[in-house]
Amino acid sequence: MNLNKEISKHIESIFEESAKTFSSYQLTKELPCLSGCGACCLSQEISASTSEMLPSAFRLLNDEGIERVEELLDELEGTPSKTCVFYHRNSEDGTKGYCMNYSTRPAVCRSFGVAAYRDKNGGKT
Numbered sequence: 001m002n003l004n005k006e007i008s009k010h011i012e013s014i015f016e017e018s019a020k021t022f023s024s025y026q027l028t029k030e031l032p033c034l035s036g037c038g039a040c041c042l043s044q045e046i047s048a049s050t051s052e053m054l055p056s057a058f059r060l061l062n063d064e065g066i067e068r069v070e071e072l073l074d075e076l077e078g079t080p081s082k083t084c085v086f087y088h089r090n091s092e093d094g095t096k097g098y099c100m101n102y103s104t105r106p107a108v109c110r111s112f113g114v115a116a117y118r119d120k121n122g123g124k125t
């Protein structure tokens with residue numbers, strides 16, 4: 001196995017672990033993400049490191065092939081300020097949709113909602 005693949009597998013195991021921790025936080029605080037909501041994916045402030053995108057790169061290459069990878073790269077170069085290329089909109093305003101990269105989405109996407117908490121009155125903040 002080459003080094004990048006090894007790193008990618010390691011990152012995926014970290015993703016799995018963090019997903020468990022975050023799910024537990026959501027359950028405990030009763031702050032679940034709404035089904036079908038894609039509001040966080042509309043943000044143009046989301047950034048990810050190269051290493052955390054490795055699992056996405058390998059998945060794309062294995063599942064969809066080099067042509068799809070090149071298509072996405074062209075899309076990114078042509079529209080650098082748009083929202084995430086993996087987001088599929090299901091509503092006109094884009095607040096409803098889903099991730100086409102869900103299984104290998106980067107760490108930041110696995111913790112949308114962590115910034116939310118309950119105030120002293122139990123309200124969502």
Ligand code: SF4
Nearest residue numbers: 041084086087099109
């Ligand atoms: S990778 Fe998926 S979850 Fe993350 S911003 Fe893009 S569409 Fe949303």
